Amino acid sequence: MEFKKEDVKEICLRVIEMEEDEIGMDDEFRSFSHIDSLKALDLMTEIERHFRIKLPEKILRQFESISQVIAATEAYVNKESEAITA
Numbered sequence: 556m557e558f559k560k561e562d563v564k565e566i567c568l569r570v571i572e573m574e575e576d577e578i579g580m581d582d583e584f585r586s587f588s589h590i591d592s593l594k595a596l597d598l599m600t601e602i603e604r605h606f607r608i609k610l611p612e613k614i615l616r617q618f619e620s621i622s623q624v625i626a627a628t629e630a631y632v633n634k635e636s637e638a639i640t641a
Contacts, residue, residue, distance in 0.1 A: 558606065558628070558629055558632045558633070560625050560629070562605060562606075563602065563621075563624060563625045563628050563629075564580075564621055564625065566598065566601045566602055566605060567598060567621045567624055568621075569601070570594060570597050570598045570601055571584065571587070571589075571590050571594055571598070572589070573587075578621065579621075580620065580621045580622040581620050581621075581622050582620055582621075583619050583620050584618070584619055584620060585619070592615075595615050595618045596615065598618060598624065599614065599615055599618065602624070602628055606628070606632060608631065608632060608635060610628075610631060611631075614627050614631065
């Protein structure tokens, strides 16, 4: 599946149950009391389903803001694509 930043952003907003105008791309999730480690795990699961990939658990540490989730997911998807074409 093709990587699209907008897809990751939409997944993030849906999982953390917020609207785009309620959280900035670089706002840290821990600043919001309802976003906990369980939400991060849910977020990872939804991204895996959407992109049909399996992310390593250590990537959860990088899920601190929407922009970081996008960057971590993009790096992993690109790395997987390179491995497949090599």
